[in-house]
Amino acid sequence: MTSPQGNPPPIRTTRVLDPEQIAMQAGRQMPFLRLPVRATAFADRALRLRQLAASHPMREYLIFIADLAHAQQQVLNGYPAVEMPEGEALEAASRALKPPMPAFGWTRDPQWLTQLRKLLGVFRARLGDSTMGPARDTLDRVVAADDAWLDHQADLLSRRIMFGVDLATAPLIAAGLQAYWTHLALQVAAAHGENIFGRTDPGTECPCCGSAPTVSITRIGADEAGFRYLHCALCGTEWHYVRIKCAHCESTKGIHFESLAPEPGVELPHTGAREGAVKAECCDSCGHYLKQVAMEKDPEVEPVADDLASVTLDLLVSEAGHQRSGHNLMLLFGEPEPDDDGGGG
Numbered sequence: 482m483t484s485p486q487g488n489p490p491p492i493r494t495t496r497v498l499d500p501e502q503i504a505m506q507a508g509r510q511m512p513f514l515r516l517p518v519r520a521t522a523f524a525d526r527a528l529r530l531r532q533l534a535a536s537h538p539m540r541e542y543l544i545f546i547a548d549l550a551h552a553q554q555q556v557l558n559g560y561p562a563v564e565m566p567e568g569e570a571l572e573a574a575s576r577a578l579k580p581p582m583p584a585f586g587w588t589r590d591p592q593w594l595t596q597l598r599k600l601l602g603v604f605r606a607r608l609g610d611s612t613m614g615p616a617r618d619t620l621d622r623v624v625a626a627d628d629a630w631l632d633h634q635a636d637l638l639s640r641r642i643m644f645g646v647d648l649a650t651a652p653l654i655a656a657g658l659q660a661y662w663t664h665l666a667l668q669v670a671a672a673h674g675e676n677i678f679g680r681t682d683p684g685t686e687c688p689c690c691g692s693a694p695t696v697s698i699t700r701i702g703a704d705e706a707g708f709r710y711l712h713c714a715l716c717g718t719e720w721h722y723v724r725i726k727c728a729h730c731e732s733t734k735g736i737h738f739e740s741l742a743p744e745p746g747v748e749l750p751h752t753g754a755r756e757g758a759v760k761a762e763c764c765d766s767c768g769h770y771l772k773q774v775a776m777e778k779d780p781e782v783e784p785v786a787d788d789l790a791s792v793t794l795d796l797l798v799s800e801a802g803h804q805r806s807g808h809n810l811m812l813l814f815g816e817p818e819p820d821d822d823g824g825g826g
């Protein structure tokens with residue numbers, strides 16, 4: 482066929498389409514936002530953590546976080562109303578492509594402290610008289626802490642500043658923060674409709690609280706099959722983010738996937754998930770990676786749980802020179818001491 486202008490025919494590059502591209506070409510629309518489900522958000526996580534813990538080298542830790550998630554669910558079930566932004570502020574944020582309640586700017590309702598203490602009470606009852614001596618001491622420390630210290634720790638965790646964070650108590654305080662933020666997102670959505678959380682710029686930030694994602698998840702299900710979502714580390718909201726695109730620098734070039742090779746004869750060796758369900762999406766443009774969990778490989782994956790259980794993959798990818806961009810409040814790493822300005826501290 483000759484084109485009327487006499488131009489040469491365009492070069493056609495053949496490449497394999499991923500399920501998302503196929504769905505998009507078929508004109509399918511996916512929901513942009515997936516809010517957490519109040520009745521199951523943390524219960525699902527607890528369940529998955531227990532499942533993964535069954536034959537896992539980090540068994541005790543995974544069970545510890547599962548018990549914490551159980552307490553988070555109890556608190557979320559009955560969370561009282563909290564202060565939320567006015568409709569005008571919500572719309573202004575939406576127009577400016579900004580999250581309306583940025584974790585690093587929004588004033589938390591003091592209810593978060595009341596509910597944190599309630600959560601710790603449920604958690605303590607759950608621990609019972611069993612083992613966990615060090616965990617109990619840490620718990621006592623948070624229970625005894627005053628509001629100012631807890632708020633300060635919460636500020637550091639919200640801003641993702643590791644310097645000054647008490648690493649031992651961080652998961653407990655973060656558990657209270659996650660419960661508060663999950664509730665706040667749901668309360669705002671219930672009052673104003675979930676479309677109030679629109680796209681943000683950059684698209685790597687949570688449309689609700691501006692936090693970084695823990696991992697991305699490729700979903701199954703009627704509306705979302707094949708689509709990829711980023712999962713907010715703080716409020717648990719998920720938002721659509723096209724596949725094969727760096728969730729740190731938004732580059733679409735130099736993306737490759739790394740995963741753990743299965744060990745012969747071992748069914749679920751390193752991550753507890755089924756083979757191929759957890760991968761690291763690595764970006765050569767910025768050197769970061771974010772893990773991706775795939776429901777089509779293992780329908781029971783849960784972002785936070787599967788991230789925790791696949792630390793072996795982090796080690797492998799870090800050794801290869803990539804830096805983790807995923808944020809998991811249940812597993813924080815201290816920052817190395819700065820060594821270039823002689824300031825110390």
Ligand SMILES: [Zn+2]
Pocket residue numbers: 687688689690691692713714715716717718
């Ligand atoms: Zn969020």
Ligand SMILES: [Zn+2]
Pocket residue numbers: 727728729730731732764765766767768769
């Ligand atoms: Zn990148």
